[in-house]
Amino acid sequence: MKTLKKPQIALGDVYGKCTATIRCDESRARLNGIADALRESESLYESRAVSAELYLFQESSSVGDVPGADLGKLYTQTFVRDGGPTRDLYELLRKAPGNICPLCCQRVVGTLDHYLPKARHPAFAVTPLNLVPACIDCNVDSKQKRPNAGEEQTLHPYFDGADSEIWLVAQVVCGEPPGVSFSVRDVPSWSELKNGMVRSHFSAFKLGSLYADHAGAELVNVYVDLDDGELLGNADATRAHLGQQASRRRRSFKNSWQGALYEALAESDWFCSVGVLGVRESELFPSDYL
Numbered sequence: 001m002k003t004l005k006k007p008q009i010a011l012g013d014v015y016g017k018c019t020a021t022i023r024c025d026e027s028r029a030r031l032n033g034i035a036d037a038l039r040e041s042e043s044l045y046e047s048r049a050v051s052a053e054l055y056l057f058q059e060s061s062s063v064g065d066v067p068g069a070d071l072g073k074l075y076t077q078t079f080v081r082d083g084g085p086t087r088d089l090y091e092l093l094r095k096a097p098g099n100i101c102p103l104c105c106q107r108v109v110g111t112l113d114h115y116l117p118k119a120r121h122p123a124f125a126v127t128p129l130n131l132v133p134a135c136i137d138c139n140v141d142s143k144q145k146r147p148n149a150g151e152e153q154t155l156h157p158y159f160d161g162a163d164s165e166i167w168l169v170a171q172v173v174c175g176e177p178p179g180v181s182f183s184v185r186d187v188p189s190w191s192e193l194k195n196g197m198v199r200s201h202f203s204a205f206k207l208g209s210l211y212a213d214h215a216g217a218e219l220v221n222v223y224v225d226l227d228d229g230e231l232l233g234n235a236d237a238t239r240a241h242l243g244q245q246a247s248r249r250r251r252s253f254k255n256s257w258q259g260a261l262y263e264a265l266a267e268s269d270w271f272c273s274v275g276v277l278g279v280r281e282s283e284l285f286p287s288d289y290l
Contacts, residue, residue, distance in 0.1 A: 011126065107137060116130055220279060238272040238273075
């Protein structure tokens, strides 16, 4: 997970513009009637997010006399609508560095994810602090989240900075072809709450299988680079090259899956001496290179 700057867009920048488009006077009046309640909820959301207590919000099916479904429609039919009054704010919220999803740090951003799902927490359907840029896959996976304790929560990119220490690690799986598995390790200086959230995030978004799939393809690049550098067959030189690659990838993002991959490869005596040679003979290797 990559930390993002908290959006400077507030609920007040969004809600009035959305409700102004409602043609039915009665519906518009009901929606405007809960504006103060939504702002109070926004304030409580921020204070709970800072202390990693968003799981304390109880699920609900309405806000005041407004059904949750109506607030859901306000998001889907007004807030995100092309040409709508808040589409520019939607696009601003959807921006992420490099257009890469901050939840998986691999796929391209394609939507906004409700950290607290709007179907169960309609008060936050259009609250910017609850809207996180995400890829389509992470948005789908996040719908499975239903934490009952703090450590069961996933990391919130606006509030749960997890970039300062290394927690993503990998291990070489010996075989033909060689493989790589990914896991998380606890950071001793962090609380059990924060380490638990890292573990929950890794599990909820299926990062282990995602990174393992991409690592398999990356092994071909590893072989080609070593072949081009005439390093194959020299375990010490191979280890040094892989270690340099790991350092470079960890430098800009400590929990890069590529960094974890190259670090694991460099630390594996088997891969540096034998395993890397098996990549060329495996189904991973493109036939047009042979």
